[in-house]
Amino acid sequence: MEEGLPPLSDASSSWKFSADGASVSIASLHDLYVGEGLDWGLPGGIGDGLPPAFDLPSWVAEEPRSSDAATVVAASSSSDERPGGIPSEKAKSILVTRNTSAERVVLQKGTRQPRFAFMTKTEIDHLEDGYRWRKYGQKVVKNSPFPRSYYRCTHSKCNVKKRVERSSQDPSIVITTYEGQHCHHTVSPPSQQIRLPAMRFHRNPPMIPVIHPGQAIGPRYQERTPLPMERTSPAPTGEGLLDDVVPSGMRRR
DNA sequence: CGCTTTTGACCCGCGC
């Protein structure tokens, strides 16, 4: 952990770093994936498997893993200041969330399904991700003017849940949290899906994030220069969920 | 008609 990083015992619920106001970043409460447009994956350790053009910013650090709750944090002396050394061309937007103390406790107790959260800069509250969801609740949460919506996967044998809420700090950002793992495939035809690049699941692949054209991530994601590893229509090779998201050359295990 | 959304009620864990 780098110098100046607030201690984890700090109960603040999230950190936010944004360079150039770009589109998407993700963080996990179990494993972490972070980067603009879901470009980066850090499950196996910092920089593990990252494409050469996306070296991990120096201000991102990983905490020592506890038994079941790995947390990646950003090294900064202030949650509101852009840390020095951000390679802005590479890291157009980084937001790193940290799980709250309460969530950490739950994770350490091992009573929760793996959870996976990401932030999306979009005006659409409920992002299309290729699965069908049924809303089963909505709740006004403390310290936020925006309600939190609760969804369950409609598949009969799938108990994956999803929470969607807008960031109180930046209403343009939607925070989506998945809990559990799908036991089935997406319902959307592959031809209608944009596959998110370099998303590596080394363990407990949480879901297949799927962005449909004109939806979800927003114009910045669609307008930016595609990365070399990005593919919009790879033919599935029958290796399960990973194949829908990660080019085989990006994987190590 | 079947499925989804809405929304108030209820439950439960936690802190005081």
Next chain:
DNA sequence: GCGCGGGTCAAAAGCG
């Protein structure tokens, strides 16, 4: 024990 807050339930309404 009590209040608070988050999460879930379930009946009613809406929609295609």
